[in-house]
Amino acid sequence: MAEQDAFPPQxxxxxxxxxxxxxxxxxGEQTYRGSGxxxxxNALVTGGDSGIGRAVAIAFAREGADVAIGYLPEEQEDAEETARWVREAGRTAVLLPGDLTEESVARALPGQAAGELGGLDVLVNNAGFQMARRESFEDVTTDEIDRVLKTNLYALMWVTQAALEHLREGASIINNSSIQAYQPSTxxxxxxxxxxxxxxxxxxxxAELGPRGIRVNAVAPGPIWTPLQPSTQPEAKLTSFGQDTPLGRAGQPGEVAPAFVFLASPADSSYVSATVLGVTGGKPVF
Structure with a gap:
């Protein structure tokens, strides 16, 4: 793919x-081809209604997995579309709406997924939230801090703790990190x-779960064109979104999903754990 034109203001x-x-x-709806x-x-993907989560759900289904999708109730329309693609691949899709910033909801999610699917082999902690429509650090409110930390970090811990009851030797946990961990924007x-x-x-x-035969890795995406961008970024930033990468463009969710497939696949990554895999358009991850 060549350098992109500017995204329209939105x-x-x-x-x-x-x-x-x-x-x-x-x-990856028209392009991803699975090979079993x-x-x-059985996989659980949080934030699986859209963006990277949808791309991962589609790729997992085409690789032969059944997929449970966690998402906010107001994202039902997007979640239904993701489920449609999973089912078109001949796999089971389970829709599990709920706000993961509520501890009881987050802790219940893995059990619901395992119950509906008949077990759990892969956990993808993908749900995330950001807000860049602010002038300075002084503008950040406590409510905003709570939402970001509870969505990105607390929920990940709660879901993972509860999932360990169901994950067995050979299972894989994949967390969604970001280039922001290495090159943070103010x-x-x-x-x-x-x-x-x-x-x-x-x-x-x-390190803790290795002796149990459970691998834990992360994917660090760069600028990826998902609903998070127009809903949390200023319009002016979107017109040049991703053009500061060495590849000169933003990535698409379908370009990130293969990294999750690799880390979920016992055939491809059986000796890979504690790794953060960058999908950044050339921005360094170290």
């Missing part, structure tokens, strides 16, 4: 909806902080 209210985006993101790498596996100080924490958590959890 803005949504959080959490954002796929159908309102211009252009609509590419989740996850045949017979307007995303709280978000970037959570992503740095996720990197640390990934490495530590891999």
């Amino acid at each position: 803005q949504q209210d959080p959490p954002g909806w796929t159908g309102q985006m211009d252009p609509v993101p590419d989740h 790498k996850l045949e017979g596996k 307007s995303l100080l709280d978000y970037a902080s959570t992503k740095a924490a996720i990197n640390n958590l990934t490495v530590n959890l891999a």
Whole structure:
């Protein structure tokens, strides 16, 4: 793919909806081809209604996995579309709406997924939130800090703790980090902080769970065209979104999903744990 034209100015209210985006993101609907790498596996993808989560759900299904999708209730329309693609791949899709910033909801999610799917082999902690429509650090409110930390970090811990009851030897946990953990933007100080924490958590959890045969890794995407962007970024920033990468463009969700497939596949990554895999358009991840 060549350097992109500027994205048209646009803005949504959080959490954002796929159908309102211009252009609509590419989740690999027409391009991803599976080869049975996850045949017979059961996966839970949080934030699986849109963006990277949708692309991962589609790729997992085409690799042979059944998929449970966690999402906010107001994202039902996007979640139904993701489920449609999973089912078109001949796999089971389970829709599990709920706000993961509520501890009881987050802790219940893995059990619901395992119950509906008949077990759990792969956990993808993808749900995330950011807010870049602010002038300075002084403008960040306590409510905003709470939402970012609870969505990105607390929920990840709650869901993972509950999932360990169901994950067995050979299972895989994949956390969604970000280039922001390495090259933080001043307007995303709280978000970037959570992503740095996720990197640390990934490495530590891999050390603890390694003796149980459970691998823990993370993917660090760069600028990816998802509903999070028009719903949380100023319009002016979107017109040049992703053009500061060495590849000169933003990535599409469908370009990130193969990294999750690799880390979920026992055939491809059986000896890979405590790794953060960058999908950044050339921005360094170290």
